[in-house]
Amino acid sequence: MVKVGIIGATGYAGAEIVRLLYSHPEAEIVWYGSKSYVDEKFASIYRNMFTLVEDKCLDDNILELSKQVDVIFTATPQGYLAGVITEEILSNCKIIDLSADFRLKDVSTYEQWYKIKHLSPEFIDEAVYGLCEINRDKIAGKRLVANPGCYTTCSILSAYPLVKEGLIDPFTLIIDAKSGTSGAGRGAKLPNLYCEVNENIKAYGVTNHRHTPEIEEQLGYACGQEIMINFTPHLVPMNRGILVTAYASLNEIDGKLPTKETLMAAYEKAYGKEFFIRLLDYGTCPETKWVEGSNFVDISFVIDERTGRVVMMAALDNLVKGAAGQAVQNMNILFGLDEKMGLDFAPMFP
Amino acid sequence: MVKVGIIGATGYAGAEIVRLLYSHPEAEIVWYGSKSYVDEKFASIYRNMFTLVEDKCLDDNILELSKQVDVIFTATPQGYLAGVITEEILSNCKIIDLSADFRLKDVSTYEQWYKIKHLSPEFIDEAVYGLCEINRDKIAGKRLVANPGCYTTCSILSAYPLVKEGLIDPFTLIIDAKSGTSGAGRGAKLPNLYCEVNENIKAYGVTNHRHTPEIEEQLGYACGQEIMINFTPHLVPMNRGILVTAYASLNEIDGKLPTKETLMAAYEKAYGKEFFIRLLDYGTCPETKWVEGSNFVDISFVIDERTGRVVMMAALDNLVKGAAGQAVQNMNILFGLDEKMGLDFAPMFP
Amino acid sequence: MVKVGIIGATGYAGAEIVRLLYSHPEAEIVWYGSKSYVDEKFASIYRNMFTLVEDKCLDDNILELSKQVDVIFTATPQGYLAGVITEEILSNCKIIDLSADFRLKDVSTYEQWYKIKHLSPEFIDEAVYGLCEINRDKIAGKRLVANPGCYTTCSILSAYPLVKEGLIDPFTLIIDAKSGTSGAGRGAKLPNLYCEVNENIKAYGVTNHRHTPEIEEQLGYACGQEIMINFTPHLVPMNRGILVTAYASLNEIDGKLPTKETLMAAYEKAYGKEFFIRLLDYGTCPETKWVEGSNFVDISFVIDERTGRVVMMAALDNLVKGAAGQAVQNMNILFGLDEKMGLDFAPMFP
């Protein structure tokens, strides 16, 4: 039984870890950390867990916590973990960080996009980028996992096989992403009020959203060069779900556009054996509702012969595969458990 | 391993049985019946099940089906099961009927409210009303279970303890119910279009909704007399969930209104040991979101000293405890399995 | 041209006054009061008014304001107007108050339900309750109008004719009301976040919502006695709209239930000539969507012969007829303008 502590248990992502681990046969939460609700019962904050969780929320004491558990999930704002992490803590337990603190290898890129100083750059090298389907082998055995961002997971997975196989020009990549509102967190802010979000759609963070360098770095590894892309997130009036629509120019092969079979082969090569990645039939477009509540990512693409571009699409649940679910998947890998454990259930529809 | 057949597998309730049984360790679906989609892959109709279910939909042949399975779920329109059920079928397997065909003991009441002739009244006596928490002992061993309606489950459970203990006057009972739109089914009808339902709320079936006599019959058993109530359903712009707000005059005890402790004791007596019924703290109102996707029912009440009434409230997921979940719970009872099997997971929030 | 000042212009109700007066041919806003956004352009807060309103928000100085305008709308929290109103102000201009400060004639009732001390009880007698269709004649010529609450307008109008004509027993009246989320205001509070409201319905303020005594007082006038009722509000996942479903026992006439013709006659007598009240055909239920954005109230009823009760229903837009629209209607009455001026447009569907 893996002993788990959560710091930031009362944010949407933290609470989703609680929901998922309730059904995990080999994990047990022993610490519900929440600065905002110390001494309140977790189930009085998230009443979906009423009668299922009896514990109270505890203050965030990561050193003390590290002595009591096998793994800590930090579902915290950017900068928190970098501000408190120490060698002692990491020698006590493993950490899966849902923030961006250890995702980017280049400190200056982090500081430029996040506008904060990185307080523990010495742990960046050790951290592994926890995109399970791509880095599975590198994750096992590590102490510190940087769990990918929600937009990032969806964006990278949609384009990765075509970038890796050289089938598209990565410099032409344009990612137009749409997210449900839980991605904005549970903070009581005016733009997240029901009446401001409902019956509305807007872009935000245009040309400067923080997930951009994360996507560029990981796709850059896939093609072996530094790339720059356009990434535009949008806020959609729904609770959960991310849809990515990505555009890129196809690289001609012998003077001709690659066929859909060639592209499908690239996707099959990358994901053919992956349980959580579902390659849809050609012509079927992903919909966020079909993966809601689950750890699945649905992916497909369409070739536009007229313009020589490919449109890549992917859908996932931002709180599951985009956050808590992938975090649990990483935990399973770290502790040698079946990677699907606690995550092998069907999406909910409708 | 219980072998399961579903007739009407591609309605919302039928598909929810498929979702739930995917995670059930002791049940296996061998027949996905769907008149509308014969020979099409189930997962092409409900793409949440893509890669998880490979089977194709079959035509509805209940006799043939009864020979291959241990239990049939009929998630079909009113009148279907009554039109095809035979002794031979019932001797082959058990049936859990999600329609209203065998819920009412009085044929004339059925025919009056449903405006159709009942074609198999001879099986009505044998059928057991599958409200698990109240009829658990009567369900075990039966061949034919009439799974309660969604509104009915929520309405009965909210008022049952107070009616049974004589704490309210059942003739003053007024039930104002609100339902998500999945309760209207997957039929392509204009009133169920997104733009007709969204940003809208309305009552419907006022004074004549078919769940009324079902509520009256069951609560009548609880108080030992025939009662008549008001029941008004409303359509709410959300996918899932039923909220019941019920009003009744409190019966005075020794010239005084009963206290909240007295009422709470009645609820505790009825539901104190029930896993799927959660009695909220006094003053906390149920919300449909806190039970979404799960088999839980959240219940609470408020006494109004000014008017001498009690306001009873209950929330459930109409597709789970209000349909498919309770059906699986009934299956577990019928086959001697742990009643929570396949249903012991947390509600999803948000 | 009526010169208008608004205090609280950047709440949802205040901003709705701005929207409506943009199309009013005889009114001109000269003061956009907003404590929170002093010196910011109104149209930068409510960007629907971009290019249509150039003014900046001003601080709330009601005395100074009263010298510049013919009428002030106070769309402010309870207690604000009672705390600042003076004879001097009222001698300068008229005031239409959208708060509850001057709605209740009994100070102790106000203080008991609102939990604040009333600081200007001396103006209560002078104030007129601005439910236009009922108090039209009393409003003309007044200096101070207490604009009714949103739930109250809908509740009173649904039951008023039957109470007035003695067709129902007012002590059996139970009002179950459902509101869109704009009724909760624009404050950045956790329960109003998109993800908390969306896909959810709940009751709140059960037995103690502040609109209760307001309904009781006004319906009490209609039947000539003090009454007590049950009123339960619910929060619905939509922006706008209130639906009331009200229940009461019919008074028998000569030993028989009154007919629907008798009830309809009562409604016709009360509202037959009212432009903004639409009596639907018997059997048609009101829907909030059919009045969205407009000043209309749709009303209908159903008799339940079985239980001897009548179910009364009404729908309105909480920000228009429930707040800003009725306030403009009151302004039109106060200044001798056509009562429909600026309000004679069709609801928006879908």
Place this chain on the structure above:
Amino acid sequence: MVKVGIIGATGYAGAEIVRLLYSHPEAEIVWYGSKSYVDEKFASIYRNMFTLVEDKCLDDNILELSKQVDVIFTATPQGYLAGVITEEILSNCKIIDLSADFRLKDVSTYEQWYKIKHLSPEFIDEAVYGLCEINRDKIAGKRLVANPGCYTTCSILSAYPLVKEGLIDPFTLIIDAKSGTSGAGRGAKLPNLYCEVNENIKAYGVTNHRHTPEIEEQLGYACGQEIMINFTPHLVPMNRGILVTAYASLNEIDGKLPTKETLMAAYEKAYGKEFFIRLLDYGTCPETKWVEGSNFVDISFVIDERTGRVVMMAALDNLVKGAAGQAVQNMNILFGLDEKMGLDFAPMFP
């Protein structure tokens, strides 16, 4: 007073014309055409118009109708008008067609994208493309106006100034559009059911949506060459609104990217005097909610120095500026009325 007939009055676009003309001082509807609801009262189908419209729906007899009116709006499926239009009809009255029949100048393009034969190609030359802000001068005096598509209006207006001024490379143009569900019409189809659309987002018509050639043709005129672009529509869980996010590579000027001032000047040149086009401050992103219910289009852009691209954004209400509102605007132009007549009201928020 302009006499108006509508064919297809009971679709969402047709009914929106009815809503708008209710407030138009110089137009009067004399014919509510609707094949589906002949002899039913229009206000029984669209109950927002209850008490405001007393007329019944009539069958679609365009020749007869043309003798009674000054202008006909055809809010009909593709192919209808091309199948019935004659010289006689056009000599009787003007026609504003909301379908695609006369939008494309090249018949073969029409037939290829719409998969139907064009039955009246002889009227194509005469028809004017009714994008008011761009073709205003060409519209006046015409008999036949092809009212632009909803996606098209939003897409063209977002990119037109930059294409026209040569500031972007039109062959790099990628338009990612998001639409509310009313754009799908009022047909009772499964994919448009509430539970299928709600809490969901998906792309559709990828690489083959019919608005593509319409955008290409009009932007092609702007830059003087035939272009091909990528256009991807998405279905968003909201009633109304289209948001366009468009990407293109900036053309360097003297080896440097054009500045935001240069781009803004292009937009100002094209739209600076347009009432219905609102150019937002740099850095402010359009939101569909801020234009809901109105004829406004909100437009802005962001330059990405890193990738050398510009992100253009535009928002409108698909039923107003995207359909009925622009149709009324065209009517105003045709009849020499103030172009804003009946359309000069504020968007509704929230």
